[in-house]
Amino acid sequence: MSSTAETTDRDAPTPDENVIKSVLSSDTARLWWWRLAFGAAVLVFWELTSGRLYSSFWFSKPSAIAQSLYESFTSGQLISDVAITLRAAVLGYGFGAVLGVVLGFVIAELRTVAKVLNPYILAVYGIPRIALAPLFIVWFGIGITSKIMLAALMTFFLTFFNTFTGVGQIDDDLVNVARVLDAGRLTILRKVVLPAASPWIIAGLRIAIPYAIVAAIVGEFIASTAGLGFRIMQSTQLFNTTGTLAGILVIMVLVMIFNLILDRLESYLLRWQPSSERPGGGTQS
Amino acid sequence: MNEQAVIAVEHVEREFSSRGQQVLAVDDVSFDVESGEFFTIVGPSGCGKSTLLNMMVGLLQPTSGRILYKGDAVRGVTGEIGYVTQEDNLFPWRTLRKNVEFGMEVRGVATDEREERAEAIIKRVGLDGFQDRFRHELSGGMRARVNIARTLAWRPDVILMDEPFGPLDVQTRLQLQTLLLDLWREDRATVIFITHDLNEAVTLSDRVLVMTRHPGTVKMVYDVDLERPRDVFSIPTTDTFREVFDPLWDELQTEMREDAEEDSIGL
Structure with missing residues (x-):
């Protein structure tokens, strides 16, 4: 009779998970302490040297930035600026991501079309997209539309390219598993191609987040009447370095929050994959 | 043609184009496989064994000749012939259970029936308790078990x-051969098995087909008259095993030697 798997497969990964978890958590905790210590050291150094080694007019200092942030928060302006910028970024990201994933998928699946368009796709991918920003203001006006379109453009390219590549990378042997069963084209796309490409698609979606936010802000730099980008530009023109740096800090925090959310989502969706195999991933903590 | 043949291969040839040249991979191969038979094809590396299987399952078309399935x-x-490939080709995004259910x-x-049948076959191949593992959490031997289980699960003839x-070690291999023979006896499916290991071929089969080196053609078909189970x-x-094995090995080793002399791509 057949033997059991336990005796056969001695190399099966069955480690004592508790031991690993406790080692991991103490390591992670230590890592975070070092990270916080580094950040704090930089801030303290900045605070102490500003006004002594260099002018705090040009370089500001953490306490002044905190003060400025507190004031704009209590006046309600910070919230309203963040809301305006985020609305453009999120709407643009949504449009761009849907269009990018769908088109990337469809074009990659139509093999002949993919072959014909490949050099063009590479060429367009190579242009500095931010250089299109002024043109977008001309096309779509100084309102929110031009910012949405800019964020959508950035997101579109990153998600499109990643999806296109991911679908192109698919292992024919995996497709054959379904083909042998006489599975229809739609079934193969849904049950084999899509999950096989999902690490690429998700990586594209994650990479696009900071780009979408930056695109909205660049749009506001060029022409706008409100939003974080507008506020930063206004501060800079008034030589208010504290205001500029406060705005940059807010952007940084926003990008970090979104990255954290998508990191969690990615870990959940790709839990079937050893993290070392993830394309474009594994760089976040 | 044999009346009982579930698969009949008739004068099948297959060419591939390689660097602008037509290369013959399978050369005028004919044989019948009877219903319920354990039939093994053995031959040196690169003799077109896998090409033959790909044609039987319908992924490839013969350049000439034809293959009949039930006439x-x-x-x-x-969609009626099961195919257990050399690589396990498990879907890494599906758990063991979901891989078995795929077919x-x-x-x-x-x-309901799907889950029930999957559960039964998973237990039968000795993987109870591993249902929710992903591919990277399984050993090579476990993956081979799942690979077989997921084909058996949809019950192809x-x-x-x-x-x-x-790629498995000797111990795991022998355990899986035992399991395969047990499953075959229970299911009474027709099995067409490819190996380059004559020991394995004789141990498992009712008949062994020896192929020549490239381009592959049929050298001989041999009845393995050993008692079952x-x-x-x-x-x-055993002596009876040697009586079957030795003449077959004589045939096969000529093919392997000539192969090795002509090019040194390993056996």
Whole structure:
């Protein structure tokens, strides 16, 4: 009779998970302490040297930035600026991501079309997209539309390219598993191609987040009447370095929050994959 | 043509183009496989064994000749022949259980029955307790078990197997051979098995087909008259086994030697 798997497969990964978890958590905790210590050291150094080694007019200092942030928060302006910028970024990201994933998928699946368009796709991918920003203001006006379109453009390219590549990378042997069963084209796309490409698609979606936010802000730099980008530009023109740096800090925090959310989502969706195999991933903590 | 043949291969040839040249991979191969038979094809590396299987399952078309499945010419994937490939090709995004269910899912087996059958076959191949593991959490031997289980699960009449135990260590291999013979006896499916290991071929089969080196053609088909059930651990040491094995080995080693002399791509 057949033997059991336990005796056969001695190399099966069955480690004592508790031991690993406790080692991991103490390591992670230590890592975070070092990270916080580094950040704090930089801030303290900045605070102490500003006004002594260099002018705090040009370089500001953490306490002044905190003060400025507190004031704009209590006046309600910070919230309203963040809301305006985020609305453009999120709407643009949504449009761009849907269009990018769908088109990337469809074009990659139509093999002949993919072959014909490949050099063009590479060429367009190579242009500095931010250089299109002024043109977008001309096309779509100084309102929110031009910012949405800019964020959508950035997101579109990153998600499109990643999806296109991911679908192109698919292992024919995996497709054959379904083909042998006489599975229809739609079934193969849904049950084999899509999950096989999902690490690429998700990586594209994650990479696009900071780009979408930056695109909205660049749009506001060029022409706008409100939003974080507008506020930063206004501060800079008034030589208010504290205001500029406060705005940059807010952007940084926003990008970090979104990255954290998508990191969690990615870990959940790709839990079937050893993290070392993830394309474009594994760089976040 | 044999009346009982579930698969009939008739004068099949297959060419591939390589660097602008037509290369013959399979040369005028004919044989019948009877229903319920354990039929093994053995031959040196690169003799077109896998090409033959790909044609039987319908993924490839013969350049000339034809293959009949239950009397009808195979003109593409029929969806009725199971195929256990050399690589496990498990879907890494599906758990073990979901991989086993895949075939039934595609073929529209109702959820309740699907889960029940998957559970039964998983237990049968000795993987109870590992149902929710992903591919990277399974060992090579476990993956080979899942690879076989997921084909058996949708109950094809004919199962093609392309060196499914190739990369495994000897102990795991013998255990899986035992399991395979048990499953075959229970299911009474027709198995067409490919290996380059003559020991394995004689141990498992009713008949062994020896192929020549490239371009592959049929050298001989040999009846293995050994009693069943067979104990794969001890059968190679018996005299009756040697009586079958030795003449076959004489044929096969000529092919392997000539192969090695002509080019040194390993056996």
